[in-house]
Each structure stands twice: as C-alpha cells, then as structure tokens.
Amino acid sequence: MKGLVLKDLGRRFGAVDAVKDVNIELQPGEFLSLLGPSGCGKTTTLRMIAGFLAPTSGSIILDGVEVSSPQNSLPPEKRGMSMIFQSYAIWPNMTVAQNVAFGLNLRKLDRAEVKRRTGEMLEAVRLNMLADRYPSELSGGQQQRVALARALVIRPKLLLLDEPLSNLDASLREDMRFEIKRIHDEFRITSVYVTHDQSEAMVTSDRIAVINHGRVEQIDTPYEIYTRPKTRFVAGFIGRTNQLTGRRGAAGVDFTGFTLPDALFTGADTEVFVSIRPQSLHLSVEEPAENALKLPGRITARAFLGETWDYVFATEAGLEMRVVARPHEIYEVGAPVWAAAARDQVVQIR
Numbered sequence: 001m002k003g004l005v006l007k008d009l010g011r012r013f014g015a016v017d018a019v020k021d022v023n024i025e026l027q028p029g030e031f032l033s034l035l036g037p038s039g040c041g042k043t044t045t046l047r048m049i050a051g052f053l054a055p056t057s058g059s060i061i062l063d064g065v066e067v068s069s070p071q072n073s074l075p076p077e078k079r080g081m082s083m084i085f086q087s088y089a090i091w092p093n094m095t096v097a098q099n100v101a102f103g104l105n106l107r108k109l110d111r112a113e114v115k116r117r118t119g120e121m122l123e124a125v126r127l128n129m130l131a132d133r134y135p136s137e138l139s140g141g142q143q144q145r146v147a148l149a150r151a152l153v154i155r156p157k158l159l160l161l162d163e164p165l166s167n168l169d170a171s172l173r174e175d176m177r178f179e180i181k182r183i184h185d186e187f188r189i190t191s192v193y194v195t196h197d198q199s200e201a202m203v204t205s206d207r208i209a210v211i212n213h214g215r216v217e218q219i220d221t222p223y224e225i226y227t228r229p230k231t232r233f234v235a236g237f238i239g240r241t242n243q244l245t246g247r248r249g250a251a252g253v254d255f256t257g258f259t260l261p262d263a264l265f266t267g268a269d270t271e272v273f274v275s276i277r278p279q280s281l282h283l284s285v286e287e288p289a290e291n292a293l294k295l296p297g298r299i300t301a302r303a304f305l306g307e308t309w310d311y312v313f314a315t316e317a318g319l320e321m322r323v324v325a326r327p328h329e330i331y332e333v334g335a336p337v338w339a340a341a342a343r344d345q346v347v348q349i350r
C-alpha cells in the first residue's frame with residue numbers, strides 16, 4: 001500500500017507522553033497538517049516520521065514498508081524523504097541553481113537530466129530568473145522557495161515541513177501559503193506540515209490533524225474541522241466560537257435561561273456542550289421565524305471591523321455570545337434584539 005501510516009504511534013520522555021496512540025493514514029499525494037499549540041507533540045511526531053527519533057510504541061509504515069518501530073528504525077537518509085525547516089538551510093556558497101541541482105548530482109544523474117530537472121523545478125517555484133544568484137542576494141521568501149525546490153527536485157516519497165514560514169514576515173507568509181499549495185498541487189508529493197498557525201494549515205492542507213496533549217483530537221478536511229468540530233478543544237482552537245454548556249433536565253437541555261429539546265443532542269451525559277460560531281448567529285429586531293435557537297437580548301458592545309461588525313449579545317439571564325454581522329446590519333449598543341441560529345449551526349461537541 002502506498003502512502004504513510006502512523007499506527008498506534010507513541011513517544012514517552014520519562015513520565016511524559018509527548019505523543020500517544022496516534023493513528024493516521026495518509027493517501028499518496030495527500031497534504032496533511034499537524035496542528036496544535038506549543039508542546040502538543042507535533043514536532044515529536046514529525047521527528048519520528050523523519051527518523052531522527054525512535055517511537056516508544058507503535059510503528060510508521062511508508063509505502064508499505066515499516067520504517068520505524070521501537071525495535072527497528074531505518075535511518076533518515078534511507079527513507080526517501082525531504083525535509084524543510086524554519087531556517088532555510090540552503091548552502092550560502094552555492095547559487096540558486098547549484099542548490100537545487102545538489103541532490104540530483106548526489107544521486108549521480110547525468111548532466112543533461114540534472115539541467116533539465118533543475119530548470120523545470122526553478123520554473124515551478126518561479127525562480128528561473130534568479131538561478132545564478134547566491135542566497136545572500138535573495139529575500140526570505142525566495143530563500144524558502146529554493147529550499148522547497150531543492151526538497152522536491154529529488155521527487156521524494158514524502159515531504160516533511162517543520163514550520164517553514166515562521167521566519168517570514170506576515171504578508172509574505174500569507175503569499176507563501178498559497179505558493180506551497182500551488183506547488184503541492186503541481187507535484188502531489190505526500191506531505192506532512194507542522195504548524196501552530198490555523199490559517200496556514202487551512203490554506204495548505206487536504207486534511208488537518210488537530211493535536212492536543214499528544215493525541216489527535218480530530219482529523220478532517222479544513223471545512224469539516226471548522227464547521228463540525230468534534231471537541232471543545234478543536235472548537236476553541238480553530239477560529240472563534242461561542243461554547244455553551246447545558247444540563248439535561250425533564251423538559252430538555254437547559255442552557256443559561258433557555259431550553260433546547262433533548263432530541264437535538266446525542267449521548268446520555270448530564271452535561272451537553274455546544275459550539276455556535278459568531279457568524280452562525282443572526283440578529284434581528286423582530287422575532288425570527290422557526291429556528292432551533294432564538295433568544296431575546298441586547299447588544300452590550302460592538303466594534304466595526306470594515307468587513308464585519310463584531311457584536312456582543314447578552315440575554316437577560318446573563319448569557320453572552322459573540323455575533324459577527326455584515327456591515328449593513330447596524331444595531332446600537334443597548335438595543336433590544338433577537339439572536340437566532342439554525343439547527344445545523346448548533347454543533348454538539350465533546
């Protein structure tokens with residue numbers, strides 16, 4: 001089977017489970033991000049895939065071959081992978097073209113082939129005009145493109161990227177996300193990308209694995225992760241959200257000052273958690289027609305952000321929610337309003 005499989009993967013450091021029971025299957029050509037806060041275990045996972053660190057449990061299988069387990073470990077250079085780091089790690093004494101050609105020369109390809117593939121790759125990363133420059137004569141973004149070209153030119157089985165954009169300034173970082181996506185779409189090299197930046201993960205990835213305390217909380221497409229978060233952690237980590245806690249009672253599930261029918265929720269726990277995105281709530285002066293959730297209340301604060309209004313809505317009972325509205329939806333602070341959400345926008349989480 002082609003692709004990458006992480007099977008019950010774990011790594012302990014003393015008493016700390018840095019990575020625990022990670023199960024991920026990557027299809028060939030897929031781009032996966034490992035996303036999570038500092039210390040969640042994403043770098044440890046990547047280092048195990050790369051072969052810099054042995055797992056203490058489980059195994060890693062690349063294109064059908066076990067490359068890592070506690071008993072056996074294929075050295076990094078035998079795994080057919082390329083890696084890109086935060087620091088560009090390109091050779092300062094070589095030109096752009098020489099940097100890109102390096103891996104091909106190492107593999108003793110003939111000169112014409114090296115020239116052809118180097119040229120093709122420089123074109124793909126849009127550096128053909130700068131082929132004879134030295135790294136010191138390039139911007140940060142250009143240097144990172146050289147690193148990308150150098151990593152891809154050898155056609156690795158797997159590309160590993162460890163926070164490759166963190167040294168770039170904000171606007172360049174944004175451009176480079178799309179650049180990475182475009183280049184990946186062209187070459188479809190199976191890729192694993194480590195980042196703590198959710199936008200970076202959302203732009204570049206086919207799927208995202210959200211990691212918390214060494215465990216995968218959810219692995220899904222960016223759209224699913226955002227619209228259907230499964231856990232409180234995922235809902236809070238990806239984008240902004242209103243998280244409400246309800247208690248199951250005789251009449252349904254009681255939230256602060258309102259009750260929703262029990263039939264809307266699964267499970268049998270006494271506590272029920274839901275996530276409602278700020279843009280899933282709609283404000284109106286008149287009471288809205290049928291909606292899963294509709295509450296009377298007031299605007300208690302607002303800010304105009306250009307593309308949107310950011311409102312704080314509060315009910316009599318003291319429940320506060322953030323609401324994002326379009327520029328023409330203007331409500332004054334203190335104004336009585338209704339806030340409503342459709343059934344499928346009230347997402348139950350664990």
Ligand code: ATP
Pocket residue numbers: 013016017018036037038039040041042043044045196
């Ligand atoms: P960051 O974004 O800050 O790099 P991360 O998600 O990549 O964080 P890891 O570097 O994988 O996190 O670390 C996961 C956990 O394992 C942390 O609690 C860390 O302190 C611990 N850890 C990592 N490497 C070692 C080590 N060599 N010895 C002991 N503990 C370690």
